Amino acid sequence: MSTTTTGSATTRAPREHDEVRWLTADEQRAWRAYRDGTARLLDVLAHELEQDSGLSLGEYEVLVRLSEAPQRTLRMSELAGELAHSRSRLTHTVRRMEAAGLVERAPCLEDARGVNCTMTETGWRRLVDAAPSHVESVRAHLVDVLSPAQMQALGDAMAAVGAALQAGCAQVEADAEAAGR
């Protein structure tokens, strides 16, 4: 049973007498390619989107989530959860977007603490205008560069990573609960 098999890897005590399991050469190569490729990819996509439509990637993502929600409306915290953004970050983003007329905020009736964020008609049009060229970007730099099988594998791998992280969060919370009991 190694030190890194399961559970709360976030509480990594300074390892004791056991050796570090360094990455193998293959793992190292893959990890670096992932880091590097991702950095460059997101960079290009952000620039092209900005260029073509004047939206930042963050704003675009917000609009996409809202566009898919019933009433084109989502609670701030739901939005933050889906985007994996901090609540604070989302507040700032949404404030800017509201000033730009892309979204509106309204108090939530069922829960007076809550705030509903709704896409405006302007926001919708901006998204509709932006989407085609953004999709072309994603195709040009990612989807069309890979074989369908590769694209699938990429998605599967990162879905597993994402799922493990969310499970990990739940685990940490459970640990905290257990400790504080």
Place this chain on the structure above:
Amino acid sequence: MSTTTTGSATTRAPREHDEVRWLTADEQRAWRAYRDGTARLLDVLAHELEQDSGLSLGEYEVLVRLSEAPQRTLRMSELAGELAHSRSRLTHTVRRMEAAGLVERAPCLEDARGVNCTMTETGWRRLVDAAPSHVESVRAHLVDVLSPAQMQALGDAMAAVGAALQAGCAQVEADAEAAGR
């Protein structure tokens, strides 16, 4: 011959009578899983690194590159190129790191415009201290979550993406050259 097959996809004219090639459901799923998983992964890794060693991911990356360079020294622009960071960004990062005693800058002898960035002994020690727990993080949240084959596939895919982007840059430059001739 579609509108997105080859060449300078960065100059995407508003498409005319041809339809947008939207992503298929599978492509969409994969793309989102990638975006989402990546966001969460980098977030966790940055936090854990910060927590365990007080280094930001950016600083860590700088130190890694320097540690692998002869004399633990690299030109600013080489460093920026390897990290896929803007020159400006690197200047700011390095200024902060120099203030913290992690690196030092010295004028470059062969080219008086250049600046050599060298890792200090302190920087080296900080990296050596930080590496084990960072590697554990990467294992815990990425490498050990995937099968070796998946990890390999992830690396291969993103290497292809990265390569295409660099080729794309070269292409844009060539285009600019051709246009300005």
Place this chain on the structure above:
DNA sequence: TGCGGTTAGTTGAGATTTCTACTACAGTGG
């Protein structure tokens, strides 16, 4: 009812990143 403990959201300060302009030097061609 009223007291904690928790959750939703905001705010402002500080840190980082981006954008743009600027200086200095290198390399080329007349």
Place this chain on the structure above:
DNA sequence: CCACTGTAGTAGAAATCTCAACTAACCGCA
């Protein structure tokens, strides 16, 4: 040698993100 064009690096302002309070409202419970 000199102008011209391109490259290396920096600097400051503006935009964005993170972090640590803070307010308000919900929820369980005595």
